[in-house]
Amino acid sequence: MEPILPDLTPEPAPEPGSEAPAQAEVAKTEAPSEDAKSVPDEYAPVAGRSLKEVEQVRMLESVAAQKVARDYQHVIWAYGILWALFAGYGIFLWRRSARLRADMDALRRELDGPA
Amino acid sequence: MIRRFLPDGMLLASAVIFPYSVARIFLDTPIERTMGTAFKIFFFHVPMGWLTMLMAVICGVAAAIELRRRSMTASAVALAAAELGFVCGLGVLLTGPIWGNATWGKPWTGDARQMSTALLWLVIAAYLLIRHYGPSGSKRLAAGLAIFGAVDVPIIYYAVKLWKTTHPTTEVVGSLPPALWAAFWPGLGAILLCTFGLMGLRIRQLVLAEQLDEAWVRVSDREATDGTDPT
Numbered sequence: 001m002e003p004i005l006p007d008l009t010p011e012p013a014p015e016p017g018s019e020a021p022a023q024a025e026v027a028k029t030e031a032p033s034e035d036a037k038s039v040p041d042e043y044a045p046v047a048g049r050s051l052k053e054v055e056q057v058r059m060l061e062s063v064a065a066q067k068v069a070r071d072y073q074h075v076i077w078a079y080g081i082l083w084a085l086f087a088g089y090g091i092f093l094w095r096r097s098a099r100l101r102a103d104m105d106a107l108r109r110e111l112d113g114p115a
Numbered sequence: 116m117i118r119r120f121l122p123d124g125m126l127l128a129s130a131v132i133f134p135y136s137v138a139r140i141f142l143d144t145p146i147e148r149t150m151g152t153a154f155k156i157f158f159f160h161v162p163m164g165w166l167t168m169l170m171a172v173i174c175g176v177a178a179a180i181e182l183r184r185r186s187m188t189a190s191a192v193a194l195a196a197a198e199l200g201f202v203c204g205l206g207v208l209l210t211g212p213i214w215g216n217a218t219w220g221k222p223w224t225g226d227a228r229q230m231s232t233a234l235l236w237l238v239i240a241a242y243l244l245i246r247h248y249g250p251s252g253s254k255r256l257a258a259g260l261a262i263f264g265a266v267d268v269p270i271i272y273y274a275v276k277l278w279k280t281t282h283p284t285t286e287v288v289g290s291l292p293p294a295l296w297a298a299f300w301p302g303l304g305a306i307l308l309c310t311f312g313l314m315g316l317r318i319r320q321l322v323l324a325e326q327l328d329e330a331w332v333r334v335s336d337r338e339a340t341d342g343t344d345p346t
Binding site: 079 | 137151153198199205209210213214217309313316323331334
């Protein structure tokens with residue numbers, strides 16, 4: 001099984017005056033070779049977007065997001081109130097209906113009683 | 116048979132259309148350029164406003180018939196319409212300021228349409244108070260108030276034309292782009308069916324309550340003539 005974390009044990013310090021073999025290897029690879037010089041540099045700065053412009057866009061996006069969130073709060077309140085009103089009226093009708101049914105049962109008992 | 120199940124059918128249809136209309140409003144409708152997402156309140160605020168006015172007119176006409184013919188059904192229609200006018204009016208008066216706060220930055224500007232709608236709602240509230248808590252002879256006074264409320268309806272409609280108001284003119288709904296119309300119709304249909312379904316149920320209840328009262332009176336009279344105690 002391969003270790004997940006890299007080995008962080010410090011390398012032994014090189015002898016004074018002598019160059020470590022690993023560092024010598026790195027120095028060798030960093031030195032531009034003849035082949036590398038012929039390949040054009042692939043790095044090119046992003047044109048047309050300054051940091052200031054990006055910050056402005058981000059700020060506008062944040063303002064728009066805040067506005068949408070605030071608007072949604074208004075929309076949720078408005079729709080909630082509308083449906084609560086209709087639900088409230090529905091409950092009022094249901095309670096009235098239960099009272100009427102009880103009244104009708106009482107009347108039926110009253111009519112059936114003497115007979 | 117159809118008449119018996121019509122209110123239930125209307126409520127059922129409304130229960131089906133409501134989720135569809137909300138899906139259309141929130142998923143298929145583009146966000147309005149100047150008002151943003153708060154514009155979505157329009158899809159139920161405007162139908163509620165129309166229904167408030169319609170209920171006030173129905174209440175006024177039924178009250179006039181009640182005054183002339185002393186009809187029990189007209190009395191029930193007037194009371195049911197007033198109750199639903201009260202509910203729809205409250206909906207308009209609460210959602211309007213919420214929308215106004217989001218778009219105008221102020222919940223209440225006190226313009227002519229707001230004031231005349233608030234006046235209509237107060238008239239309906241007064242009518243309901245008299246009908247529910249007034250003495251036995253107060254039905255005629257209540258009917259007079261209902262007719263006064265119906266007269267307020269054209270004032271609300273033409274308020275935006277007669278006076279300078281923050282509300283848009285009456286032409287704005289007609290000039291909606293097709294995408295917004297397509298979302299407006301289902302919402303209007305759902306709320307219309309729901310209101311008329313509830314109204315039908317309430318009328319039936321009121322007529323039944325009146326018939327029950329008459330039956331109780333007849334039972335009491337019969338027992339009084341028989342010499343037995345009705346209680």
